[in-house]
Amino acid sequence: MKWVWSIAFALALLGATVWSSVAQAETLTAGNGIYSVYVNSATSQYTVTTGPLHPLGPGLNVLFGNGIPGTSFDTVRSYSSGPTNYELRNIASQTTVPLGTTGFRTTYTLSTGGGANDDLSIVQDLQASGTTFIASHVDVRTIVTNTGTTPRQIGVRYLWDYQIARDDGPTFQANEPNGPVLLTEEAFPQPSFDRYTIRDNDVNPSPPTFDVLGTVNGPASANPVPPTLLQNASWAAAVGTAFEYKTTPGQVVSVASETNDDAVLYYWGDSSADAPTIGPGGSYRASASMFLTPPGEGLPHPHVPPPPPPIPPVVTITSGPPHESAQTKAKFTFVGVPGGSYECSIDGGPWRPCTSPHAYGSLQPGDHLFQVRETLAGATGPVAGYRWTMDLPKACVLRVARARVFVYAKKQKVRLVIHYTSYRPAKVTVSYEVLGKPGKLELGSASALFKKAGVFRLPEELQKSGVASVRAAKLFKVHFKIPDTPHSCVRYYTKELTIPQTIAGQRVWFQSDSKFAP
Numbered sequence: 001m002k003w004v005w006s007i008a009f010a011l012a013l014l015g016a017t018v019w020s021s022v023a024q025a026e027t028l029t030a031g032n033g034i035y036s037v038y039v040n041s042a043t044s045q046y047t048v049t050t051g052p053l054h055p056l057g058p059g060l061n062v063l064f065g066n067g068i069p070g071t072s073f074d075t076v077r078s079y080s081s082g083p084t085n086y087e088l089r090n091i092a093s094q095t096t097v098p099l100g101t102t103g104f105r106t107t108y109t110l111s112t113g114g115g116a117n118d119d120l121s122i123v124q125d126l127q128a129s130g131t132t133f134i135a136s137h138v139d140v141r142t143i144v145t146n147t148g149t150t151p152r153q154i155g156v157r158y159l160w161d162y163q164i165a166r167d168d169g170p171t172f173q174a175n176e177p178n179g180p181v182l183l184t185e186e187a188f189p190q191p192s193f194d195r196y197t198i199r200d201n202d203v204n205p206s207p208p209t210f211d212v213l214g215t216v217n218g219p220a221s222a223n224p225v226p227p228t229l230l231q232n233a234s235w236a237a238a239v240g241t242a243f244e245y246k247t248t249p250g251q252v253v254s255v256a257s258e259t260n261d262d263a264v265l266y267y268w269g270d271s272s273a274d275a276p277t278i279g280p281g282g283s284y285r286a287s288a289s290m291f292l293t294p295p296g297e298g299l300p301h302p303h304v305p306p307p308p309p310p311i312p313p314v315v316t317i318t319s320g321p322p323h324e325s326a327q328t329k330a331k332f333t334f335v336g337v338p339g340g341s342y343e344c345s346i347d348g349g350p351w352r353p354c355t356s357p358h359a360y361g362s363l364q365p366g367d368h369l370f371q372v373r374e375t376l377a378g379a380t381g382p383v384a385g386y387r388w389t390m391d392l393p394k395a396c397v398l399r400v401a402r403a404r405v406f407v408y409a410k411k412q413k414v415r416l417v418i419h420y421t422s423y424r425p426a427k428v429t430v431s432y433e434v435l436g437k438p439g440k441l442e443l444g445s446a447s448a449l450f451k452k453a454g455v456f457r458l459p460e461e462l463q464k465s466g467v468a469s470v471r472a473a474k475l476f477k478v479h480f481k482i483p484d485t486p487h488s489c490v491r492y493y494t495k496e497l498t499i500p501q502t503i504a505g506q507r508v509w510f511q512s513d514s515k516f517a518p
Helices: 464-471 487-492
Strands: 027-031 035-040 046-050 073-078 084-087 094-099 103-111 119-129 137-146 152-160 171-175 186-189 195-199 211-215 229-234 262-268 283-291 316-319 330-335 341-346 352-354 358-360 366-376 384-390 398-408 413-422 426-434 441-450 453-461 476-481 494-503 506-511
Touching (some): 027 103, 035 103, 073 137, 152 283, 195 262, 262 283, 330 366, 398 476, 413 464, 441 453
Antiparallel strands (some): 073 152, 094 103, 195 211, 229 262, 330 358, 398 506, 426 441, 426 476, 476 494, 494 506
């Protein structure tokens, strides 16, 4: 079971003027209907869910994130210099372009110069392949090219944070030949099995939703490159490492008792002894895939391609309310493919039939999300979304507040930074904490006079165990206490910080696009 985090704080979505390094990023979406893939335009981290044509419906997690990348990442190591690890999410020189409508290609340029001379071009493709459920898979392919003048010895690591629907601590089993079902860490040097199964094993929901299979030596139709090392590991422990990770046989995939949170680590060149050497102008390819049914298995006529599925219609939102305002009503217009039918959803609620224009009234203050999709000829297209923030009432003092949590692991420090605007000056008490097994970790509390606008900072020093808990966190709780405000305001003084990201070499969590409490 993943740590269950409760988080709070009364306020609104990230603003471009405050979040210059974050606001430039957006989540790019593509897919083949069976799977949807998502890439962060700033870090190129990725995640995967089921798509609109999947038999179980769209939006079920395959990798953790609910469509928001951030917990899976890849690394290229140079054994020729150091060794030196280059986490792809931290390489500033990168560009991402679509691969048709089914995926993305990100190109990284690494030019260190000097004695290290790690002059490398790294091209990574994330793509959903196939036209039917039983023939579809998601491929992650990485090609490292030596653009320098001397040979370079390199390694590649993928960290995949699996979550099957809502199960973040699934089981692992090697297949063909089959191995034992594991809820513990295990390393497989030079793995000989064809693939493995990640199984939704718990009762959330019951019966289990579906299995995910990952390539190792096969199947051949997915064209994988066999890794030199495969590890079933604790995500919470492995996420803090860039490349090397040592599993503990028999240890539950967790850093805390009774808490499962599994990840699978692929290595191509896990040590200098088995790492490939790339000569000047040469390249090396690493590739692995995930799928719910082995590609091609069960096709009635393998040599006759199945008919293409209907093309899902695309809907575009053409107008909406201001992205930040005190308006309690919202009106949207949208256009799609003629002849289709539309469904709308507000704040993640149920899908209901709708037409353009579509309006909502008497909404509560907070962050809101409008979504619309179109169905035509039995095919449901991708979801279009529009986010905006309704300010708190003037009696609640705060208008908008945006927060980040910085983690300085080497210094054993953590810092909360809040940029706010308010309707009037007031004394405000701010506290923040991490909640979850094995218990609650209170990080700090302080009072300050909030002006009409400003910045509030709250630094805290941590014990070593506290650093580990904070680095493993996926949610934080931030709370505001403001005297002499109506009791009805209290319910708005909670908000989630859920998105982890690396900024300027530091781990940062910031406010997600989610509804205000209550």
